[in-house]
Amino acid sequence: MFSRRKWLKFSLRSAIALMLTLVISACVVRRADESNSASTVADSSTAITVYTALEDDQIQNYLTLFQQEHPDIKVNTVRDSTGIVTAKLLAEKDNPRADVVWGLAVSSLLVADSQGMLEPYAPAGLERVRSQFRDERNPPHWVGIDAWMSAFCVNTVEMEKRNLPIPQSWADLTNPAYKNLIVMSNPASSGTGFLSVSAILQMMGEEKGWQYLDALHQNVAQYMHSGSRPCKAAGAGEYPIGISFDYRAVTQKNDGEPIEAVFPQEGSGWDIEANALVKKPQINPAAKTFLDWAITPAISQEYAKSFAVTAVKTDVPIPQGYPQEPLKQLINNDFNWAATHRDRILQEWTRRYDSKSEPKTS
Template identity: 45%
Template sequence: MKNNIFKTCLVLSSAFMLTACGQETSNTTSTKDGKSSNLSGELTVYTAIEEELIPQYLETFEETYPEIDLNIVRDSTGIITAKLLAEGKNTEADVVWGTAASSLLELDEKDMIEGYTPKDSNKILPQYKDNLQPEKWVGNTTFMTGIVVNTQELKKRGLAIPKSYEDLLKPEYKGVIVMPHPASSGTGFLTVSAWLQMMGDEKGWNYMTKLHNNIGTYTHSGSKPAKLAASGEYPIGVSLVYSGVKQKQEGAPVEIILPEEGLGWEVEANALIKKEDKESDTLAKAFLDWAISDEVMKKYYEANGFSTMKNNFEQLEAFPEGVEEKMYADNNLKWAAEFRSTILEKWEQQYGQKAEPKE
């Protein structure tokens, strides 16, 4: 069989091959190194990994498990999280791959996560995985927020390059800033969460109210503000560092600014969905083992400039220096998960009117 990537018509936008979501019986013979050419069947994987990265990451899985058909359901973190919460125990997902750890913690509160410690989990640094055994979630990489600026467009408008979050409040930036909607985008939520943790509740909300005056629109994707900055439509985008790097690599006149206050960040993590029907467990655990294997961990690093495991990977030239040092040290994912619904409800009431139309 050939591994197929699909997107459900309800939540996904671009064209991948559509496959059915049913489960097939799996053959479970394994090799000594944990890999198997005999495993077969279908596995449904929910993910928020950036669309263009999924085929790159899956190359080694397809080589190792050619008889497993993967049904990939992909959308932004907020939408995938909402979909899982809405589906509850009836979800078709067998595995969640590359989705915010705070979202997985919220799913665990609903008793939707099964503990499983993948092979080689000991290589993952403790701050990037669950501290319980068996582990409810294990991280692949982190994603973090930077400020992506179109230097040509700012120069044309006579505007200086902002160096901090505080700078974004200056009146000259009114209408030229775009950032992700926190309910739709994991990047948006980690940014809001970071501001509230860095500044405290009162100052954080006051900051967002002032920033709202300068915001042109809130996007439903964490990468879209970088793309809008690259095009010049909105010269300043609060966006994924990765997305800014990608635009720069493609020749856009952008720079990625690491705000002086520090970077909000989130762990991109994996988990096993708790199901009464254990038919897919063998395939799901094989996938989770693969998801933190050395080969794909290197690919995560090459895409994001960060790894959750001890490594000697070469620093990537395209990434701005000091990303790891700038990551907000006191980031509390459990706090973010606990107050996510409350934060999003208040944010929507106060700022949601500037959200772009949903496609």
């Protein structure tokens, strides 16, 4: 049996030992937590979220090059049509999810920029980018990579069956013989649709432009929620004529589909596929690395295999099926006008023509 004095000494020693154990344990746990926290930060800093409207069959080829150069950075892509990506960006204005926007229409980026959503950034190698393909401010708020333009996808087999001529111009599309034979991208959801509508209003003036669109509407069977869908529908023989864009028309023709890629005689509407850094409280350094890479000569060579006009000059020949002087095919396009009046144009277009839009999928 312990004496009272020995018992008190033992209790005190035990208490001190217990306190030391708890302190040491707390330090160990704290260090472990700090280590785990640091690991989480390190992991998150090597992953970025990229919003894009580039075509699905382009994205993977492009990203393969990025991963070869930067295997430590994980790229999470969110891909959709231009209108949907734009709406998503604007909806997230107060809590941005994206780090980078890659290959979105300049007319959309200008809308986002007007609301203070873009962080100015001059990517490495900016001097290689043609001046008309980048924001003139220094540092720029956006930088282009290529241009895409309006084109018609015409199924030659279906047109021959109906003994109909292949349309060569915007004016030809109002021929009553084409009633219910045309599909077109919906400008409210598709950048391709918007650049075509914007081109018509700019080329003809708004009064005559809306009159033309009224006449075209009589021949349209459906407005589709994708820039490429009208071409795919034409290639499959669902409809003989699809108002779409250059890359899709040329690619399907070169892949052996019975498609004639037609670039309208009056000129093509066009837009710039461009990149931007999303303004956030903390900018991920990996986002800037991605934007640096996105205008390098190596990836620009890949852009040039799909498009006739690129922001960085390359030695890649113009892809087969394009006009040999593609710059002459482009209309005089006022991007600021298109961005400023975008909402008004889409509201008016929807009021007039939305009855023929394809159902939206959930």
